[in-house]
Amino acid sequence: MVVVMSPDATEEQIARVTARVEETGGQAFVSRGVVRTIIGLVGDIDSFHGLNLRSMPGVQEVYRISDPYKLVSRQHHPERSTVHVGPAGAEVAIGPGTFTLLAGPCAVESAQQTLQAAEMAKAAGAKLLRGGAFKPRTSPYAFQGLGLKGLEILADVGTATGLPIVTEVVDARDLDAVAEHAHMLQVGSRNMGNFGLLQAVGDAGLPVLLERGVNATVEEWLMAAEYVAQRGNLDVVLCERGIRTFEPSTSTTLDISAVPVVQATSHLPVIVDPSHAGGRRDLVVPLSRAAIAVGADGIVVDVHPDPEQALCDGPQALHGQELRELATACRKLPPVVGRRV
Structure with a gap:
């Protein structure tokens, strides 16, 4: 699963998302691009769904990625990067x-x-x-x-x-x-x-x-x-x-x-x-x-x-x-x- 943060998301909002994920026993890997920050989640997908991450401040979208590579996939990033x-x-x-x-x-x-x-x-x-x-x-x-x-x-x-x-x-x-x-x-x-x-x-x-x-x-x-x-x-x-x-x-x-x-x-x-x-x-x-x-x-x-x-x-x-x-x-x-x- 991947959490895409809004372009104007603050460091505090990013930290809150990662903390909520880690509270369930999952891992959150933060990757910062030029325009947006993406958080890759590793752990129990079903438990992540129960966190209602989409409603958290600073979160733009949450994607369930079927590709084994989550952060470099176009499933959550349809436009190609520069x-x-x-x-x-x-x-x-x-x-x-x-x-x-x-x-x-x-x-x-x-x-x-x-x-x-x-x-x-x-x-x-x-x-x-x-x-x-x-x-x-x-x-x-x-x-x-x-x-x-x-x-x-x-x-x-x-x-x-x-x-x-x-x-x-x-x-x-x-x-x-x-x-x-x-x-x-x-x-x-x-x-x-x-x-x-x-x-x-x-x-x-x-x-x-x-x-x-x-x-x-x-x-x-x-x-x-x-x-x-x-x-x-x-x-x-x-x-x-x-x-x-x-x-x-x-x-x-x-x-x-x-x-x-x-x-x-x-x-x-x-x-x-x-x-x-x-x-x-x-x-x-x-x-x-x-x-x-x-x-x-x-x-x-x-x-x-x-x-x-x-x-x-x-x-x-x-x-x-x-x-x-x-x-x-x-x-x-x-x-x-x-x-x-």
Whole structure:
């Protein structure tokens, strides 16, 4: 069950609702969005019905949600949400009606490389700089990122270019340091099922970019988002970045159908990562066009000033002509499907 508070509900009114629920032995999880506050209830539904919560001051509506994910479902939130990322007064919107390009180096390697990649991304139309300071890799011998030094480089480059920072957190122990330097926290596909990390990220008070795990169903993906929402954070953007199938010709198989499926089920924005889905530079632009056409709220792509020398995922990083083609697609195609760039 979900209780939707009125936009002008006071903290005292919210506290009274949670206290009444807890008096019956239930649990109340308060999630605060930009416009409204939602309280997710866990416990005996029949006993909740007897509380007459609809009559309490500050309560707008009470919904019984059949979806296993309560807070991110469209059953109580029929209009789709917009997530705002960045400092006050300079936020970047991700959501319905807009199309947002996130781009940057897969891994921060140096200050010069990151600045060059950020300038390339901005020139292509990117509104957010995505770069990795901590890199979870399949091989323990592969480049694992620069850590704190990488965060400092990202922050400096973000200030220099005016681009808000999106970067991955892979360990809850690093969360404070990452949150200090970033405007949006990324949870990668390998950590989609790391429920302790999801809860910690939900408590951090920053927007979250949640990637789909390569073996995850749509429902499992949305349940992971529910972990973040349940901790009080409804500012979650979902990222489809390919799933594992029997087909070996690409890194993963981009599940393009997941975009409209999730948008019909959840109010959260959905973007696509064509770089990691295809794993090949020549596939990024075609997959980006497909993402725009199917209604994605944005895409996130890898760019690098010298892909042949990249320490991480060079074969999929854009530069030169491919990046110019992407910029053209991101400028011309979204208006065709009713999106503002």
